[in-house]
Amino acid sequence: MTHDHDLVLRPTEAQTAAALAPPPGRTGGDLVVETLRSLGATTVFGLPGQHALGVFDAVGRSDLRLIGLRTENNAGFAADAYGRITGEAVPLLLSTGPGALMALPALAEAAAASAPVLAIASQVPVAGLGGGRRGHLHELRDQAASFRDVVKSVHVARTPSQIPSVVAEAWESALTAPHGPVWVEIPEDVLRAETFIPQVTGMDATPHELAPRPELTAVAAHWLAKAARPVIVAGGGVVRSDAAGKLRQLAERLNAPVVTTFGGKGAFPWTHPLSLQSWLEDRHMTDFLEDADVLLVVGSGLGELSSNYHTFFPTGRVVQIEADLGKLESNHPGLGIHADARLALQALLETVPEREDPYAPDRVKMVLSAVAERLAGQDVGLEQQLLTSIRAALPARSPSFWDMTILSYWAWSAFDAKHPNTMHSAQGAGGLGYAFPAALGACVAEPGTPVLAVSGDGGAMYSVAELATARQHDLDVTWLIVDDGGYGILRAYMTDSFGRATGTELARPDFVALAESFGVPAATTTPQSLKDDLKRALAAPGPSVLVLPATLRMFAPTHV
Numbered sequence: 001m002t003h004d005h006d007l008v009l010r011p012t013e014a015q016t017a018a019a020l021a022p023p024p025g026r027t028g029g030d031l032v033v034e035t036l037r038s039l040g041a042t043t044v045f046g047l048p049g050q051h052a053l054g055v056f057d058a059v060g061r062s063d064l065r066l067i068g069l070r071t072e073n074n075a076g077f078a079a080d081a082y083g084r085i086t087g088e089a090v091p092l093l094l095s096t097g098p099g100a101l102m103a104l105p106a107l108a109e110a111a112a113a114s115a116p117v118l119a120i121a122s123q124v125p126v127a128g129l130g131g132g133r134r135g136h137l138h139e140l141r142d143q144a145a146s147f148r149d150v151v152k153s154v155h156v157a158r159t160p161s162q163i164p165s166v167v168a169e170a171w172e173s174a175l176t177a178p179h180g181p182v183w184v185e186i187p188e189d190v191l192r193a194e195t196f197i198p199q200v201t202g203m204d205a206t207p208h209e210l211a212p213r214p215e216l217t218a219v220a221a222h223w224l225a226k227a228a229r230p231v232i233v234a235g236g237g238v239v240r241s242d243a244a245g246k247l248r249q250l251a252e253r254l255n256a257p258v259v260t261t262f263g264g265k266g267a268f269p270w271t272h273p274l275s276l277q278s279w280l281e282d283r284h285m286t287d288f289l290e291d292a293d294v295l296l297v298v299g300s301g302l303g304e305l306s307s308n309y310h311t312f313f314p315t316g317r318v319v320q321i322e323a324d325l326g327k328l329e330s331n332h333p334g335l336g337i338h339a340d341a342r343l344a345l346q347a348l349l350e351t352v353p354e355r356e357d358p359y360a361p362d363r364v365k366m367v368l369s370a371v372a373e374r375l376a377g378q379d380v381g382l383e384q385q386l387l388t389s390i391r392a393a394l395p396a397r398s399p400s401f402w403d404m405t406i407l408s409y410w411a412w413s414a415f416d417a418k419h420p421n422t423m424h425s426a427q428g429a430g431g432l433g434y435a436f437p438a439a440l441g442a443c444v445a446e447p448g449t450p451v452l453a454v455s456g457d458g459g460a461m462y463s464v465a466e467l468a469t470a471r472q473h474d475l476d477v478t479w480l481i482v483d484d485g486g487y488g489i490l491r492a493y494m495t496d497s498f499g500r501a502t503g504t505e506l507a508r509p510d511f512v513a514l515a516e517s518f519g520v521p522a523a524t525t526t527p528q529s530l531k532d533d534l535k536r537a538l539a540a541p542g543p544s545v546l547v548l549p550a551t552l553r554m555f556a557p558t559h560v
Contacts, residue, residue: 023199025194026194026195026197026199027054027057027058027191027192027193027194027195028054028055028160028163028186028190028191028192028193028195029054029055029056029057029058029059029191029192030058030061030195031160031163031164031195031197031200032055032058032120032163032167032186032191033055033058033059033061033062033064034164034199034200034201035163035164035167035168035200035203036064036091036167037062037063037064038200038201038202038203039089039167039168039171039203039205040088041064041088041089041090041091042064042065043064043065043066043067043082043090043091043444044059044064044065044066044067044090044091044092044093045066045067045068045069045075045076045078045079045082045090045091045092045093045441046066046068046069046072046075046091046092046093046094047068047069047070047071047072047075047093047095047099048068048093048095049094049095049096049099049122050095050096050188051095051096051122051123051124051188051191052093052094052095052096052099052121052122052188052191053191053192054122054188054191054192055093055120055122055186055191056093059093065444067440067441067444067469067473068469069437069440069466069469070465070466070468070469071102071465072094072099072100072102072103072106073102073103073104073105073106073433073437074106074433074436074437074463074465074466074469075092075094075103075106075437076092076103076105076106076107076109076110076117076119077106077109077433077434077437077438077441077463078437078438078440078441078444079091079092079106079110079115079117079441080106080109080110080113080115080117080181080438080441081115081399081401081424081437081438081439081440081441081442081445082441082442082444082445083110083115083116083117083179084113084115084240084421084424084442085399085421085441085442085445085446086445087116087179087240087242088116088175089116089117089118089171089174089175090115090116090117090118090441091118091120092117092118092119092120093120093121094119094120094121094122095121095122096121096122096123096124096139096140096143096188097139097140097143099121100119100121100143100146100147101146103119104146104147104150105429105431106431107119107147107150107151107181107183108150108429108431109426109428109429109431109434110180110181111150111151111152111180111181111428111429112428112429113236113263113424113428113429114178114179114180114236114237114240114323114324115179115180115181116174116175116179116180116181117174117180117181117182118167118170118171118174118181118182118184119147119151119181119182119183119184120167120184120186121143121183121184121185121186122185122186122187122188122191123143123185123186123187123188124136124139124187124188125187125188125189143185144156144183144185147183148183150181151180151181151182151183152173152174152178152180152181152182153170153173153182153183154182154183154185155167155169155170155173155182155183155184155185156184156185156186157184157185157186157190158187158190159190160190160193160195160197161197163186163190164200164203166184166186167184168203168204168205169205170182170183170184171205172205172206172207172208175205175207176207176208176210177207177208177209177210177240177241177323177340178237178240178323178324179240209340209343210323210338210339210340210343211339211340211343211347212321212337212338212339212343212344212347213337213338213339214347216335216337217337217344217347217348217351218351219335220296220319220335220337220348221348221351221352223294223317223319223335224254224256224294224296224319224348224352224355225352225353225355227254227256227292227293227294227355228293229291229292229293229294229316230254230256230292230293230294230295230296230355231256231257231258231259231276231288231289231292231294231295231296232247232250232251232254232256232257232258232259232295232296232297232298233258233259233260233261233289233295233296233297233298233300233302233306234247234258234259234260234261234264234267234268234298234299234300235260235261235263235264235267235297235298235299235300235301235306236261236263236264236299236300237264237298237299237300237321237322237323237340237341238260238264238267238298238299238341238345238420239263239264239265239266239267239299239420239421240299240341241299241323241340241341241342241343242342242420243267243298243299243341243342243345244266244267244268244420246342246345246346246349247267247268247298247341247345248268248269248272249349250345250348250349250352251268251274252274253349253352253353253354253355254352254355254357255274255355255356255357255358255360256274256296256355256357256360257274257275257276257288257360257363257364257367258272258274258275258276259275259276259277259278259279259280259285259289260277260278261278261280261300261305261306262278262280262305262306262412262413262425262427263300263306263427263428264278264299264300265278265412265415265417265422265423266417266418266419266420266421266422266423267420270416270417270418271416273360273361273364274360274361274364275364276288276364276367276368277368277413277414277416278412278413278414279367279368279371279413279414280305280306280307280308280413281305281308281309281412281413281555281557281558281559282308282371282374282413282558283308283311283558283559284367284370284371284374285308285367285371286308286311286312286558288363288367289312289314290312290313290314290315291315291316292314292316293316293317294316294317294318294319295314295316295317295318295319295334296319296321297318297319297320297321297322297334298321298341298344298345299321299322299323299341300320300322301322301324301327301330301331302320302331302332303327303331305412305427307331308558308559309557309559310331311559313332314332314334317334317335318332318333318334318335319334319335319337320332320334320335320336320337321337321339321341321344321345322336322337322338322339323338323339323340323341325338374555374556374558375555378555378556379553380553380555382527382550382552383406383407383410383552383553383555384410384414385527386407386410386527386530386548386550386552387407387410387411387414387415389527389530389531389534390415390452390454390480390530390531390534391415391416392531392535393530393531393532393534393535393538394452394534394538395449395450395538396418396419396422397418397419397422397449398422398449398450398451398452398538399421399422399423399424399439399442399446399449399451399452400417400422400423400424400439400451400452400453400454401424401425401434401435401436401438401439401442401451401452401453401454402423402424402425402426402435402453402454403425403426403432403433403434403435403436403453403454403455403456403459403460404425404426404427404430404431404432404434404456404459404489405454405455405456405458405459405482405488405489406456406482406484406488406489406492406552406553406554407454407456407482407552408425408427408435408454409489409554410552410554410555411423411425411454412425412427413555424438424442426438432458432459432462433455433459433462433463434459435453435454435455435459435463435479436453436455436460436463436466436477436479437463437466437469438453439451439452439453439477439479440466440469440470440473440475440477443470443473443475443476443477444473444475447476448476449476450476450477450478450538450539451475451476451477451478452477452478452480452534452538453477453478453479453480454480454482455479455480455481455482456481456482456483456484456487456488456489457481457482457483457484457485457486457506457508457511458486458487458488458506460479460481460511461506461508464509464514467514467515467518467520467543467545468518470518470520470542470543471518471519471520471542471543474541474542474543475542475543476541476542476543477543477544478534478537478538478543478544478545478546479515479543479544479545479546480534480546480548481511481545481546481547481548482548482550482552483508483511483547483548483549483550484549484550484551484552485505485506485508485551486504486505486506487503487504487506488504488551488552489554490503490504491504491505492553492554511545511547512524512545512547515545520542520543520544520545521537521540521542521543521544521545522544522545522546522547523537523545523546523547524546524547524548524549525546525547525548526548527548527550530546530548533546534546
């Protein structure tokens with residue numbers, strides 16, 4: 001008689017021989033690398049530090065591709081973008097103390113944007129752990145505590161035998177919806193120690209599916225079928241779960257207008273008759289959303305930027321589909337469905353009937369016309385012209401990355417992303433310096449595809465060192481720097497609020513000469529020549545820089 005506990009897979013003779021005689025000279029660092037390769041990693045980002053040399057040595061003896069950037073924060077931004085573009089977990093290799101802490105802003109952005117970054121950091125030797133304060137170089141009282149409130153989960157290995165399981169556990173966490181950055185920490189001496197543990201093979205870290213509860217989708221389907229004025233808000237969760245096709249099917253079945261959040265750019269076709277585009281920072285749009293009798297929010301927490309700075313107060317029923325449990329009903333009460341956007345939309349498609357509404361496209365036209373009329377009364381023709389030129393020059397499938405700068409704020413509302421997962425910005429956490437290193441990560445993820453980065457001169461100074469990275473790896477990135485001599489958006493905010501600006505004016509380099517000193521072709525452009533200059537730069541192989549001297553202004557806010 002066979003019992004379940006007897007059904008154990010027996011190793012083959014070859015596997016047994018390999019296990020008894022593992023390759024000599026392997027270390028804890030090799031266990032990290034072997035686990036990553038077994039889980040499917042092909043590329044890692046980061047830069048070495050003294051305590052992390054054990055894992056970097058192992059990377060150097062492996063077939064992993066290492067993309068080394070010039071600061072840890074920029075390496076984190078590059079890994080973030082690689083994860084957004086591919087949907088894969090991305091190893092980010094960091095050293096102890098200051099090297100690790102330098103990556104905090106990038107991990108905060110990855111957390112806000114649900115990017116699956118696997119941060120693997122070294123730690124002081126085991127003897128220095130536990131608060132003993134032995135005075136090791138880079139020592140922190142509790143290094144993991146500095147990251148615990150930023151990342152999705154923390155995983156610690158204290159012996160070589162723990163490494164494979166700890167890395168696999170972190171990998172699974174990063175890729176389980178909602179995606180997010182995770183923290184792995186391994187002491188220096190554990191990374192350097194020789195090990196007799198067999199080579200790591202056959203690791204499994206399959207992420208858990210987050211399916212909706214059927215009783216909740218049944219209620220949502222009933223409400224939507226009976227609604228007189230349903231509207232859909234599509235957030236970043238639609239893009240991350242690759243659910244744009246299902247979103248379109250549902251919108252067309254319901255004849256429901258769709259507005260995308262800034263994180264959900266490209267989730268719905270910009271020129272579709274039901275498309276409200278992304279004009280969330282306009283009171284006409286806010287009023288339209290408030291008037292919906294059923295508002296279906298998919299993959300968004302309706303946070304500050306998605307609610308016209310918390311001035312949106314729905315009057316009808318709200319259905320919120322969200323993978324991040326903490327965001328359910330965090331801003332507005334409603335029917336909260338804790339689920340991956342794709343699975344929840346599929347469940348609704350299986351139950352929602354066709355809903356006729358021949359007037360829905362007309363209501364969409366009225367809202368967009370009202371928004372256009374408001375803009376026509378402001379002196380913002382230059383800003384609209386620049387976005388039109390960029391869209392005309394940028395290939396439809398090319399990813400673009402936008403820093404926290406005035407032109408990017410315009411792009412959130414007014415730029416047609418064309419396709420899902422092609423427009424990204426740092427609006428999750430709002431830190432400067434994101435665009436260029438993130439664009440480098442996208443270049444690595446999609447070799448041969450031209451990638452655009454857009455920065456202001458202030459943000460550009462955060463990441464200008466990565467021109468060396470772009471040249472070293474010959475990445476197909478074009479960097480557009482809008483130079484207005486300072487932190488332009490902060491200058492505007494301060495002037496509007498206080499009547500003057502303080503600390504916003506900046507001395508800066510000759511960006512063209514600086515780029516050329518790195519061996520990167522560069523030129524100054526104008527609003528009139530931007531489209532042609534940008535088209536040429538994007539078509540040329542390798543990195544390039546365009547500098548646009550221009551002082552831009554924002555459209556008038558409607559939330560104050």
